[in-house]
Amino acid sequence: MDARTAALTLFLNRVAGRSQLSDQERAAILNLPGEVTLVEPNRDLVSMGEIVDRTCLVADGLMARFGETRDGSRQISALYIPGDMPDLYSYVLPRSSWALTALTKTTTVRVLHSAIHDIVERYPAVGRAFWRDCTLDGAITAEWILNIGRRNARSRVAHLLCEMAARYERIGKLEGMSFPFPINQTHLADALGLTAIHINRTLAALRKAEIVSIGGRMVKVMDWNALRSAADFDPLYLQFDSNPVSALL
Incomplete structure (x- = not known):
């Protein structure tokens, strides 16, 4: 199984664990086109303020979302493992207010927003599944705030x-x-x-x-x-x- 297929399979398992999808909808997710990209450790894949036209799917390695102060201090606000799509939300909000960096040598699959648009238009249930996945990212962020603020x-x-x-x-x-x-x-x-x-x-x-x-x-x-x-x-x-x-x- 190639890196793109393996990553999309993990992503499908992630979204299908919280959403009911038909065989046709599952196949559509697995057939999403994507460019496999290798990111070296401590290299940013998406910069703060950058306007992107594709989402990032982690195939192997570990990525982080972070914010940065003017003096260069970074705060990591999320970690992403294989099967996670850290910036799925960028399909509807393409200017990034956070940045993504590789903490290790990381293989990613870059999926064009146009491909996301097509699958969401053809399969509304997939769109709801993607929306639900974004809410999970928000739930994890809320828990991280509690973790840092009160523990x-x-x-x-x-x-x-x-x-x-x-x-x-x-x-x-x-x-x-x-x-x-x-x-x-x-x-x-x-x-x-x-x-x-x-x-x-x-x-x-x-x-x-x-x-x-x-x-x-x-x-x-x-x-x-x-x-x-x-x-x-x-x-x-x-x-x-x-x-x-x-x-x-």
């Missing part, structure tokens, strides 16, 4: 790890309670409103408590119940369907 460092880190474990499990990349997390401590600090030193100390404490360990670009959850308790994690905001895999929920 302490330990809970912030634990909550992000719980979320990523649940999302990676959803795409079949949670193995033995381990999942890929190719992100450095500086990126974590930018996502959680903490310093890199504070992130290092918090991860060390979680590891010492035998709750979670991070190494080799992987996270291993040793005690899911303890991690979930530390995070006060409720996956409701992720809007999973009524039959989630029981490994995490």
Whole structure:
């Protein structure tokens, strides 16, 4: 399976998990045309204020949405894994008020807005499914605001790890309670409103408590119940369907 097909299959699974789609509508999504693009680590794919004519679908790697102050400080407001379409909303709002960057070497599929327009016009149910997917992005953003604004460092880190474990499990990349997390401590600090030193100390404490360990670009959850308790994690905001895999929920 090529990168475009693999990415669209993951994306279809994502939207079909929350929307009922016919075989014809599913096939239309899988047949969306797209250009496969490789983005090097720490390179921006979409700049703030840029007017875009295509959306980005993550095929492999890890991307982030971020804002930036005048002095160059960045705040990561979302992480995107394979199967996510970070800027699907750009179809109706093409000037980007946020930016997208690759945290690792990332393979993306760029889908023209014209192709999105065509499928939405032909299949209204697909348009509603895409709209619903955008609301999920908003729900995750709201939870991130709560995480940064009201939780302490330990809970912030634990909550992000719980979320990523649940999302990676959803795409079949949670193995033995381990999942890929190719992100450095500086990126974590930018996502959680903490310093890199504070992130290092918090991860060390979680590891010492035998709750979670991070190494080799992987996270291993040793005690899911303890991690979930530390995070006060409720996956409701992720809007999973009524039959989630029981490994995490």
